[in-house]
Amino acid sequence: MAANRDPCAKVPFVIAILSGGVGAARFAMGMSALVGPEEIAIISNVGDDEVLHGLHISPDVDTVIYTLGGAINPDTGWGLEGETWRVMDALSDYGGLTWFRLGDRDLATHLFRTQLLREGNSLTTITEKIRKRWNVRSKILPVTDGRLRTILYSIDGKDERRLSFQEYFVQQAHRPEITRIAYEQSSDAFATEEVLETLNSASAIIIAPSNPLLSIGPILSVPGIVNLLTRRREKVVAVSPIIAGKAVKGPAAKIMAELGLGPTALGVAEYYCEIASGIVIDSADASLADAIKLLELKVTDTNTIMNSVEASRALAKVTLDLVAEGLY
Ligand code: FO1
Numbered sequence: 001m002a003a004n005r006d007p008c009a010k011v012p013f014v015i016a017i018l019s020g021g022v023g024a025a026r027f028a029m030g031m032s033a034l035v036g037p038e039e040i041a042i043i044s045n046v047g048d049d050e051v052l053h054g055l056h057i058s059p060d061v062d063t064v065i066y067t068l069g070g071a072i073n074p075d076t077g078w079g080l081e082g083e084t085w086r087v088m089d090a091l092s093d094y095g096g097l098t099w100f101r102l103g104d105r106d107l108a109t110h111l112f113r114t115q116l117l118r119e120g121n122s123l124t125t126i127t128e129k130i131r132k133r134w135n136v137r138s139k140i141l142p143v144t145d146g147r148l149r150t151i152l153y154s155i156d157g158k159d160e161r162r163l164s165f166q167e168y169f170v171q172q173a174h175r176p177e178i179t180r181i182a183y184e185q186s187s188d189a190f191a192t193e194e195v196l197e198t199l200n201s202a203s204a205i206i207i208a209p210s211n212p213l214l215s216i217g218p219i220l221s222v223p224g225i226v227n228l229l230t231r232r233r234e235k236v237v238a239v240s241p242i243i244a245g246k247a248v249k250g251p252a253a254k255i256m257a258e259l260g261l262g263p264t265a266l267g268v269a270e271y272y273c274e275i276a277s278g279i280v281i282d283s284a285d286a287s288l289a290d291a292i293k294l295l296e297l298k299v300t301d302t303n304t305i306m307n308s309v310e311a312s313r314a315l316a317k318v319t320l321d322l323v324a325e326g327l328y
Contacts, residue, residue: 015040015320016202020215021048021060022077022249023241023306024208025067028138030312031206032068034320037137041198045210046123046142047150047183047218050166052100055110056117059166060215061127061142062109069134077249080105099171124192141198143219146189150218151182165214174251178258181213183221191222199228204323206316207238209304211252212271213259220275229275237278237323239315240265243304244284266291273297278322280304280315298325 015035017028019042031040045060059078066072066080073079083103092098102110109130116126122145131140150165154176161176168174191199199205210216220226229236242265247253253263261267265281269292272279278298281288286301293299300322306312 013039014198014202016198016205017042018205018207018210018216018219019044019060019064020208020210021045021063022067024060024210024215025064025072025077026306026312027206027208027239027316028064029067029309030306030314031316031319032138033309033313034316037068041139041141041202043141043143043195043198043219044127045215045218046144047148047214047221048165048169049149050100050164052097052102052166054114055102055107056114057100057102057110058113058123058127058142061123061140062106062130065127065131065134065136065140068136068138068140069131071134079103100166122192124194139194139198141192141194143191143195143225144185144189144222145192147184147186148189148218148222149184150214151184152176152178153180153182154178169214169251174254178255181217181255181259183218185221189222191224196224196228199225199232202232202235204320205229205232205236206319206323207236207272207276209239209241209248209306211241211247211250211255212268213255213261214250214252226275233275233277235323236276237280237298237319238268238272238276239280239304239319240268240282240285242268242285243282248305264288269295269297269299278325280319280322298322300325 028042042064048059050057063078071080073081087104088098088101113126123142124145127140152163152168154161241252245264256267257263265285266288269279273295281301282304283301289299302318
């Protein structure tokens with residue numbers, strides 16, 4: 001009964017973050033510091049997943065878990081801190097596949113995930129177990145439990161060359177010029193119940209400063225996600241990973257240029273304008289704000305370089321303020 005309702009009762013409050021790897025993990029650290037770890041749910045790209053040595057590797061999921069668990073290798077931004085490489089060294093002695101380096105302790109994560117997958121568990125259930133082992137209190141939700149793979153195509157002489165994400169990103173060091181991207185998916189690659197529920201109820205949905213085409217594109221390719229975000233557009237704000245025409249890390253600007261999307265914060269805004277109502281850009285790009293506003297996006301500029309948890313927290317705060325702007 002209304003008369004018995006506690007006016008101060010806590011309304012469920014969840015910030016959903018659409019996430020790639022390193023940049024998103026750093027952003028999630030800041031958001032966690034700002035609102036508390038239990039108040040965030042990270043919806044993770046699985047288009048980078050790869051099966052090597054018979055093991056299922058989920059790099060973006062693991063990068064976020066290791067980062068929030070305080071165990072990430074700070075030098076690389078992926079893998080575990082203080083890692084040893086004895087298995088890779090022994091494999092190299094055989095002339096085995098070592099271009100994708102799996103540390104000794106990191107291997108345990110892939111062995112564990114692969115075994116549980118073989119026993120019929122979903123990626124969501126297994127991720128829940130892995131995040132608990134690392135004492136991560138935020139929800140980490142693979143966007144789908146089905147098969148989703150980002151495939152990159154380049155021209156090799158007269159032929160089209162097909163590369164898995166990790167072949168492109170690590171083995172070829174993102175050098176090939178890309179002509180198209182496909183987000184290949186199995187017929188069961190629908191968004192999980194957990195993801196749909198989170199996106200439907202979230203107080204805010206933040207698109208992390210991840211590569212739009214390689215990290216967020218695969219999430220958006222999952223049936224139903226774009227419709228849901230479009231319907232909740234007022235609550236969706238993106239953070240540009242591009243600063244002054246360059247990505248802090250990785251090939252985002254290069255690949256955007258190759259695929260005809262301007263490699264600028266404006267290009268990022270164009271990519272997201274149907275599903276987001278606002279974008280946070282770096283102060284170095286403040287001059288693009290007027291052009292971005294023409295896309296009917298709210299825009300704020302601030303420091304977006306996350307070189308400390310404090311800087312990530314400040315960015316998270318600006319992002320949430322932009323969601324709230326215009327709502328009250
Ligand atoms: N990135 C590299 O540049 N070289 C590697 O050998 C490598 C191995 C690796 C192993 C496990 C893992 O979770 C991530 C790993 N990464 C490696 C990072 C990964 O390729 C990318 O950062 C993401 O897929 C892009 O978000």
